[in-house]
Amino acid sequence: MTNSQSSAPVLAFILYKYFPFGGLQRDFIRIASICQERGYNIRVYTFGWQGDIPDGFDVVQVPKKGLSSHAKNQNFLNWIDAHCAQHPVALTVGFNKMPGLDVYYVADGCYEARVSELYTGWRGKFYRLGGRYKHFSAYEKAAFGKESKTHLLVISDIQKPIYQRVYGTPDKRITMLPPGIARDRCAPDNSAALREEFRREFKIADDENLLLMVGSGFKTKGVDRSIDAVAALPEALRAKTHLFVIGQDKPDQFKRMAASFGERFRIFAGRDDIPRFMQGADFLIHPARHENTGTVLLEAVVAGLPVMVTDVCGYARYVAEAEAGEVLESPFIQGRFNHSLQRLLQTSKEQRQAWRANGIAFSQSADIYDMPKHAADTIIAIHNSQEQA
Template identity: 40%
Template sequence: MTQQPYTVAFALFRYFPYGGLQRDFLRVAELCVQAGYRVEVLTTEWEGDRPDWLKVNIERVTPRTNHAAMVAFGRKALQFKDEVKAKVLVVFNRLPGGDLYFAADDCFAMRVKEKNALTRMLPRYRTYLNLERQLFSTAGHARILFLNNSQRDDYLGEYDLDQRRYRVLPPGVRNDRRPGDNAAFLRAEVRKEFGVAEGEHLLLFLGSDFRRKGLGRALLAMAHLPDSIESVKLLVVGEDDSAPMQADINKLNLSGKVIFAGARDDVPALLQGADLLIHPAFHEAAGMVLVESLVAGLPILTTAACGYASYVLDSGAGQVVASPFRQEALDQALADMLMGDRAAYRRSALEYAERVDLFGMHEQVLAEIEVLLGS
């Protein structure tokens, strides 16, 4: 009798095609299928195309608030594991009971300390904190996959986590982010599409959730550039509503200098077409766009609040604004980079990408799953 393949269950609250977490999930699921495992996915919502090789189960949850819905989804995930007879449940949100947690979230226990006492008592905060505490409890069994050392240190500052329960993953940049033989052609095409003239600077802001990723800060820095730096445009690419930003753009006299391009699939071309990535996020557990830009050779300006900012510092591929954040520091760094030797940043980035593993995340997640399948 032929042995049936192991089933691996994946649970993520919501799938949309342009999220970094969602892309990581999909790549790991694909590797599992290629390795011969049966994959079952549970989510409350799926936006965009579904691969024909993937079994997706949509499970609506009734609570109206996000935090209550997450609790309900967590219960459904445990039931789902039993229903599909999965040996391993991989969770991409704070869902107690999962076997493997892909920690794409910041440490909530640390973040909540920044709030006042009344805010911390709100049901939303208490619920998310309780979910995280259950997941990281010493009585828990979930293996934790951190995205970087900074994130790991944040969690270890709040939870007594046995070192045998976690590992830190390398980034998982796609190979197509490397500059190919057609890099110059891609650059010319992007600049032609967006009307970037010869000698004009093109800044790239790439990512959904404009506010959290610091678009407002980027606009201020652009508006504060000295008169000696002329002809600068900002290309904003991502899935979010641009309307709330228009008042700021008008107030800062940036009309005609900011282009909202929506979500796009031609990221490799955009990384070659721009002169600098600006990503002054308020907080981000990782920040895949930073290492994508590094691999592409695009100079980077970001904040220390991003987990992957350490790669920018180590490589010399750009500048990192220290915490606590000061707008004046971002303003100065942007001016310095635009007036400086961006070719040197590019060389440093490309040399670093040749000697450091920035690509192996998803294969390592598969290896972790296979350890659990064999236990």
């Protein structure tokens, strides 16, 4: 895509949808804002934008045309190409996989590897004949293939070797980024008062347990697994256990699964007071089926909230490194998770306090806050190098 000759270069940030509480969306806002602070104009191409628009951002909503998701995506890209031809930009930065990007922020795992894992034998051959597969496979290859010129901002050290095994992506096109959580996620000095106020508001007694789950995509995050595990608890323990889920997804299926829990099970749409929930909860549980990173895991650790997580999550290693909870080994077995959750809820007050203290200590020394700055540095360096070429 074309370079702008203006004295105030325009960076085009591209993502299919923006809503205020998504992890990818929050990363995009923070990275784009730093680029803006450094003198760039910010244009955003998206199908839809929910929430406030930051001052100075030029949000261009692309018409949604096409019957299938992949037809909509192709029309999305064609429309942007035509718009950029009339309104040139200095650089394109994508947050979804697609052809023609100068920079791609790798928030998702490898689609091709996932297909190979899930669809084997005749099922795999049949699946690969479909339009959906051909579209997403082609878009991924356009970003990661050997012939691509897209520079990749990778946030998961688990996914990097997978992409390189599948596509042979050279190291020179990859920048590894550290995690980048906001410092307001750290446990505040008045955390005890926040906890007391929160639990009073939601009528949770001191001797009851609150399990917290945070993240959109409830099936992927393992909400059904958590509901099954809570249902399997001994009756006395189950009666004193609450499960709160925060995220954007269709909740009806999960509400039906947990109907017998009554008010002890609640689903909240995306919220901007997650730190308050983390101070009020006893554990974050995250039995995800797959997760490129899992920023919420780090946010819980630095908040002093002990974590139980499956080892398929990219940031699960930080839970182990901080000694701030438990990491469940693959393969996932529901019965084993049920037992682990019961044991977690029966841990001593001293063990819970130790996990909390370890997480807070980790927050004071770990390099986990500067990802947006490193990403912006790379984007600007790529633009400068293109200008000099």
